[in-house]
Amino acid sequence: MAVQINPSILSADFARLAEEAKAVEGADWLHVDVMDNHFVPNLTLGVPVVESLARATDTPLDCHLMIEDADRWAPQYVEAGAGSVTFHAEAAAAPVRLAREIRAKGARASMALKPATPVEPYEDLLPELDMVLIMTVEPGFGGQAFLDIMLPKIRRTRELITKHGLELWLQVDGGVSASTIERCADAGADVFVAGSAVYGAEDPAEAVRALRTQAESVTATAAWACAH
Numbered sequence: 244m245a246v247q248i249n250p251s252i253l254s255a256d257f258a259r260l261a262e263e264a265k266a267v268e269g270a271d272w273l274h275v276d277v278m279d280n281h282f283v284p285n286l287t288l289g290v291p292v293v294e295s296l297a298r299a300t301d302t303p304l305d306c307h308l309m310i311e312d313a314d315r316w317a318p319q320y321v322e323a324g325a326g327s328v329t330f331h332a333e334a335a336a337a338p339v340r341l342a343r344e345i346r347a348k349g350a351r352a353s354m355a356l357k358p359a360t361p362v363e364p365y366e367d368l369l370p371e372l373d374m375v376l377i378m379t380v381e382p383g384f385g386g387q388a389f390l391d392i393m394l395p396k397i398r399r400t401r402e403l404i405t406k407h408g409l410e411l412w413l414q415v416d417g418g419v420s421a422s423t424i425e426r427c428a429d430a431g432a433d434v435f436v437a438g439s440a441v442y443g444a445e446d447p448a449e450a451v452r453a454l455r456t457q458a459e460s461v462t463a464t465a466a467w468a469c470a471h
């Protein structure tokens with residue numbers, strides 16, 4: 244199970260998005276945080292910017308939709324060029340139908356859980372997904388402190404994935420850095436979003452490489468990864 248590092252452009256300079264995307268070439272995906280000022284108390288960007296970014300970089304786009312009415316909007320992000328679209332469980336009225344629609348349009352379908360949302364009620368939905376995102380901060384802002392209390396939820400989600408024999412990716416997002424990534428990897432995460440830890444570094448591409456090396460050093464021997 245390969246480690247993936249996804250820099251979040253939320254911590255980049257929004258006036259230079261194309262250059263900022265190029266600065267992390269070598270990353271697996273570019274994580275694009277879409278916020279609508281309703282689902283979260285912050286406003287970022289929407290479909291037209293995603294369309295432009297998709298043209299500006301060869302790195303595939305991992306769109307994290309922190310928006311209400313995900314059922315209506317998520318498919319438009321696939322059309323805009325996203326390779327992976329994550330909707331929040333708390334914002335989707337019909338998550339199974341939505342995941343199927345995202346896949347049918349040609350993108351990977353992913354579902355995110357806010358810190359207070361348990362994973363167990365969604366166990367039967369996991370086969371409909373390509374990735375689960377466990378938020379390790381309250382969504383809305385970059386640069387927040389990692390919530391250690393999410394580690395058991397990451398572990399539990401990995402157990403459910405293994406129990407069902409699924410090839411699901413398990414993403415963590417929020418406060419992921421050199422000091423927290425190893426704990427996330429040990430708990431079962433294999434896709435790591437990092438905003439401030441990458442764009443706040445002097446050399447963002449080198450920060451991506453260093454985070455990858457750290458995560459790989461853990462997954463090489465982690466019990467959950469060896470079970471595959």
Ligand SMILES: O=C(CO)[C@@H](O)[C@H](O)COP(=O)(O)O
Nearest residue numbers: 253382383385386418438439
């Ligand atoms: O979705 C979000 C925040 O809601 C994230 O993607 C952040 O952008 C991650 O930033 P850092 O915590 O890594 O600085």
Ligand SMILES: [Fe+2]
Nearest residue numbers: 276307416436
């Ligand atoms: Fe995000």
